Amino acid sequence: MSRWLRSLGHEVFSIYEEARGTDDDTILRKAFDENWILITSDKDFGEKVYRERQPHRGIIFPRLEDERSANKVAVLQSLLESYPDQLSDNFVVATAKRVRFAK
Helix, strand or coil: CHHHHHHCCCCCCCHHHHCCCCCHHHHHHHHHHCCCCEECCCCHHHHHHHCCCCCCCCEEEECCCCCCHHHHHHHHHHHHHHCCCCCCCCEEEECCCCEEEEC
16 A cells, blocks of 8 residues: 555554564654654554544554455545545545544
8 A cells, every 4th residue: 555655645653664663652653753654554543542542643443344455545535536635634434335444
């Protein structure tokens, strides 16, 4: 997915490629400090945002039955095309059929 985002001209920092093993608090803080939207399938980030009230610049949580890269890219492409101005500062849960936004 990071390769695809880069091909569209987006600046991407991939934890998988560049910082494996980094703890969730550090990831969330780095994303906030550097004004990044975090794309993750890790449910712990919802806990950090809602229970712990940690700040964020936007989190996209793809909740997909089919976790293959092509499916993730299709859902993300749909989000970028349909909701480009609503991704920042929101917690976005995206399924193959539905999108839900929360502050």
